Amino acid sequence: MDGNLNALTTVFTEFYYWVTVVFMFLIHVGFCMYEVGASRRRNHMHTLMKNVMIIPLVTVTFFFFGWWIYWAFPNAFPGMGGISTEAGAPYAPWSENMGTNLQDRITGVFWAAFLLFSWTAASIVSGSVIERIRSSALWLHAVMIGSVWWIIDAAWGWHYDGWMVKVLGYHDAYASGVIHAIAGGYALGVIMVLGPRLGKFASDGTPRDIPPHNPWMLTIGIFLIYTGFWGFYAACNVPAISPEVIDGQIVGTTWTATNIYLAPTSLSAITFNFLMSLSGGLMAAYVVSRGDAFWTFSGGLAGIITASAGNDLYHPIQAMLVAAIGVVIVYKLHYWVERKFKLDDAVGAVAVHGYSGVVGLIIAGFMLWGAPSSPYEGYATINPIGQTIGAVIMFGLLGFLPGWALAKIQAAVGVLRIPEEVELMGLDYAEHHAYEDAKADIIAADKAALAAK
Amino acid sequence: MSTIGYENWAVDLAEVGPVYPFQGSEVLMVVLGVIFWVGWHRIQYVRESAHLEEARGMGEKEKIDKMLERY
Numbered sequence: 440m441d442g443n444l445n446a447l448t449t450v451f452t453e454f455y456y457w458v459t460v461v462f463m464f465l466i467h468v469g470f471c472m473y474e475v476g477a478s479r480r481r482n483h484m485h486t487l488m489k490n491v492m493i494i495p496l497v498t499v500t501f502f503f504f505g506w507w508i509y510w511a512f513p514n515a516f517p518g519m520g521g522i523s524t525e526a527g528a529p530y531a532p533w534s535e536n537m538g539t540n541l542q543d544r545i546t547g548v549f550w551a552a553f554l555l556f557s558w559t560a561a562s563i564v565s566g567s568v569i570e571r572i573r574s575s576a577l578w579l580h581a582v583m584i585g586s587v588w589w590i591i592d593a594a595w596g597w598h599y600d601g602w603m604v605k606v607l608g609y610h611d612a613y614a615s616g617v618i619h620a621i622a623g624g625y626a627l628g629v630i631m632v633l634g635p636r637l638g639k640f641a642s643d644g645t646p647r648d649i650p651p652h653n654p655w656m657l658t659i660g661i662f663l664i665y666t667g668f669w670g671f672y673a674a675c676n677v678p679a680i681s682p683e684v685i686d687g688q689i690v691g692t693t694w695t696a697t698n699i700y701l702a703p704t705s706l707s708a709i710t711f712n713f714l715m716s717l718s719g720g721l722m723a724a725y726v727v728s729r730g731d732a733f734w735t736f737s738g739g740l741a742g743i744i745t746a747s748a749g750n751d752l753y754h755p756i757q758a759m760l761v762a763a764i765g766v767v768i769v770y771k772l773h774y775w776v777e778r779k780f781k782l783d784d785a786v787g788a789v790a791v792h793g794y795s796g797v798v799g800l801i802i803a804g805f806m807l808w809g810a811p812s813s814p815y816e817g818y819a820t821i822n823p824i825g826q827t828i829g830a831v832i833m834f835g836l837l838g839f840l841p842g843w844a845l846a847k848i849q850a851a852v853g854v855l856r857i858p859e860e861v862e863l864m865g866l867d868y869a870e871h872h873a874y875e876d877a878k879a880d881i882i883a884a885d886k887a888a889l890a891a892k
Numbered sequence: 893m894s895t896i897g898y899e900n901w902a903v904d905l906a907e908v909g910p911v912y913p914f915q916g917s918e919v920l921m922v923v924l925g926v927i928f929w930v931g932w933h934r935i936q937y938v939r940e941s942a943h944l945e946e947a948r949g950m951g952e953k954e955k956i957d958k959m960l961e962r963y
Contacts, residue, residue: 490899682905687901688900688901688902688903689901689902689903689904689905690902690903690904691903691904691905691906691907693904693905693906695905696901702901703901703905703911704911719928721934722928722929725932725936726932726935726936729939730939750912752896752911752912752913753912753913754912754914754918754921756921756922756924756925756947757912757913757914757921758924759928760924760925760928763961806895807895807896807913808893808894808895809893809894809895809896809898809899810894810895810896810898810899810913811894811898811900811901813901814901816902817902820894820899
């Protein structure tokens with residue numbers, strides 16, 4: 440780090456990403472609370488453990504190969520140049536950059552910021568399959584969505600050199616598609632094979648509501664997700680960079696914050712838009728769900744997700760209206776799919792993340808039509824066709840298909856779903872039994888000790 | 893044509909101001925936003941009135957007593 444300004448910028452950037460990582464941890468806390476609150480008492484511990492173990496499993500695999508994929512795969516698509524081992528080399532797990540190195544103070548925090556996105560992608564899938572999937576099956580899905588599929592989509596469409604940005608003009612500043620559409624699509628693929636929870640549908644096919652056992656836990660959970668989402672938004676930006684370092688078309692000497700594509704935006708813009716899209720989503724969801732508390736809360740999230748693709752550039756009122764429109768579409772689509780295809784999405788993850796992501800991408804194509812997707816020359820500009828193709832790639836090609844295929848394999852070899860008897864008695868039955876036995880044993884021992892005095 | 897007024901970033905950022913889409917339509921956007929906000933109050937008010945009217949006839953004395961006891 441030669442020169443004070445350079446040193447200060449590097450340390451500021453290092454600290455900036457570190458803070459976003461800490462904030463984003465709250466997303467996972469929120470997801471855990473939401474899932475446990477939504478599950479029935481007999482499944483608590485398994486539901487919690489299923490989500491908690493996503494943390495280490497995705498972390499180690501993201502270290503081993505996920506981060507390398509991001510840097511090596513931006514053009515890994517037929518006709519686009521293929522995998523770049525040279526670009527990936529500094530991020531291979533054996534690289535000197537992937538450890539304590541005073542010449543590189545950014546890789547660790549940048550890796551961690553992306554890693555927390557990986558947890559989120561896996562956690563979104565985890566919510567929709569509660570109370571009937573085998574933990575072993577979900578954990579394999581978590582590794583695949585968290586350390587393979589989402590990071591391929593990030594390399595393609597969320598990287599300054601990604602082929603989707605260059606060729607399609609794909610624009611997805613705060614990950615409507617690259618996190619939410621893909622995770623929602625993946626969850627849809629899994630639940631199609633997994634099937635609904637016992638009792639979810641009446642014999643005539645009418646869906647039953649399975650209410651959460653603890654609404655307050657759900658409420659706190661989703662508010663923690665909102666809070667972590669702030670960190671996520673900040674983490675999607677480069678906080679301060681000079682035109683010289685960007686080395687693109689921008690002239691002059693004015694430093695700026697940028698989105699992930701190194702195109703200009705500001706923290707102020709995304710703060711406006713985060714809050715206005717949250718509000719638009721909450722208001723629309725309240726109306727469309729007729730005041731249902733949980734759809735209203737989820738609608739806040741769905742609103743932000745719908746506006747996220749363009750929230751680096753939207754006007755705040757646009758963000759609010761885009762969010763509101765998205766939420767109405769998503770809510771209607773959720774119940775239509777549930778009735779038509781008899782699918783049990785336990786927490787509405789496919790709708791809140793998947794459909795919102797797809798709708799948000801397409802709307803951004805119209806709203807930002809003709810705007811530059813990148814500060815570099817020769818890139819396609821943002822357009823509705825590119826965004827729609829991008830949505831299909833995110834939700835369908837990299838989300839739904841891999842989730843469905845792996846679930847099919849797991850189902851074929853009988854390792855996807857828990858036995859019906861266990862589902863009825865509850866996943867925690869054995870542990871609960873052991874707990875009660877241990878309690879009775881220690882109470883008897885204490886009483887015996889007291890009697891002997 | 894670009895909705896944000898820039899087709900590329902070959903600009904000096906010192907000379908760039910607003911970059912949101914449809915600049916010049918701010919008043920229209922505010923009007924639409926206010927319609928959304930006021931409309932929301934209207935819908936909510938009407939629905940709440942209908943709900944309260946329906947709810948006032950739903951109470952069973954025994955259950956209400958229990959609720960009062962429960963605090």
